[in-house]
Each structure stands twice: as structure tokens, then as C-alpha cells.
Amino acid sequence: MNFKRHIPNLFTLGNLLCGSVAVVMALQSNHFVFWPLLIFTAALLDLFDGAVARALGVSGDFGKQLDSLADVISFGLAPSVIAYIMLEIELPVELASIKYIAFLNVMCAALRLAKFNISTNQTTDFHGMPSPPNGILWASLAMVYQLGSTGHLGNFDFTWSIVLPLVLLSSWLMVSPIRMFSFKMKGGFLNNKLQLFFLCALVFTGIVSLVLYSSLIPAIPMGIGVYLLFSVVYHIRLIRS
DSSP states (O other), X not given: OOGGGGHHHHHHHHXXXXXXXXXXXXXXXXXXXXXXXXXXXXXHHHHHHHHHHHHHXXXXXXXXXXXXXXXXXXXXXXXXXXXXXXXXXXXXXXXXXXXXGGGHHHHHHHHHHHHHHHOSSOSXXXXXXXXXXXXXXXXXXXXXXXXXXXXXXXXXXXXXXXXXXXXXXXXXXXXXXXXXEOOOOOSSTGGGHHHHHHHHHHHHHHHHHHHXXXXXXXXXXXXXXXXXXXXXXXXXXXXXX
């Protein structure tokens, strides 16, 4: 038995475990404090599994399929549960059934991952938003929601009229035709201008978050928004070139 080829899969299974526990903890308590960190951990493990597989020279179809199965849970189902809980809390009684729209997110995540697995033209960039940023977005929104509800973000009010459009937008972005840039560096400043400008924009976003809210947590969903804006610019440039 070649144990080396299973090492990346342990990272992937860790991703799956974190996402699964996050879902259970979310359903047991709508107090968004600890369990969103599990989704961040899942995203970190998702980043490492591919890197470890390439470093060990054991990349293969099995790991690719397992990775997608884990991502559906951690970055599709978990975000849907987060949005579902927010809508359940915020929606008026007469609109309560709308909360099930939250599960559109996991459906689009599954479609996104299935398309990615059979795609041959997403090695240098992505078609639509990858699922890990979707998970990071909703985990950070859960923490922003908690901070806002306890008054730690001033007069911030996270109502259902904000959550519902975000569900629709994030779901669509995962299956959209928009080309989104990758963070892979190619060597040399001129080849990585977009990535480097984006990193500078992230630093600026963090400073703005600290000034406005005395917290870096709001900078995370703001950073995802900045990534999407940069990707739209990237997409337009590709169309015109």
C-alpha cells in the first residue's frame, strides 16, 4: 500500500469533516461565533490538498472527485444552511417559505463543481466563481451578522432584504460565464499585475474595515467583493483582446 498517495486525501477529508460539523453546529445554534471558523479551516485544507498532491506527484482523478464531493458540503451546503438560518430569523411570518431559496446555493455549487471536473479550459483561470470563495463569503457574512446583531458594528443592520439578493447573486456567480482570475503567479511583475494590484486592494480594504468598524471581519466579504470586481475587469479585458 502506497500511503503517500493518500496524504492529500486526508486534507480533503479534513475539509469534508469541517464542513459537515459546521452544518450540524449551525442547525443546533444560530449563534454565529465558532462554527464559521470551521468553514475557513475547510477552505485552508482545500488549498493544501491540491498543493500537497502536486508536491508529492500523486495528483489523480480520484482526488479530484473526492475534492469536489467535500467542496459541495463545505462550500455549498454549509453556506446554504447559513443563509437559511439568517432568512428564518429575519423574514416576516407571511414570507417564511422564502427561506428555502437558500438551498439554491448548494445546487449551483454542485453544478459548478461538476462542470469544473469535466472542463479542460480552467487551468489558468475560472469560469464563474469557485466554490471556496462562496464558502468564505457566507462564513464571514455569518460573523458580520453576529457582530451586527450584538451592536459591535455600530448601526449595521443585516435584514432579509440583504440576505436574499446575496443568495441569488452568489448562486448565479458560481454558474455564470464570467471569467475570474486565478491567484497562481507566473513569474515577473508584468505577468502578475492583476494579482498584485488585488493584494494591494485587499490591504486597503482591511484598513477601511479597521477604521469604520474596528474589526477585520467585515473586510473578508468586502475582499470577496473586490475579487469579483477585479474579475469583471479581467473578463472584459479578455473579451476585448
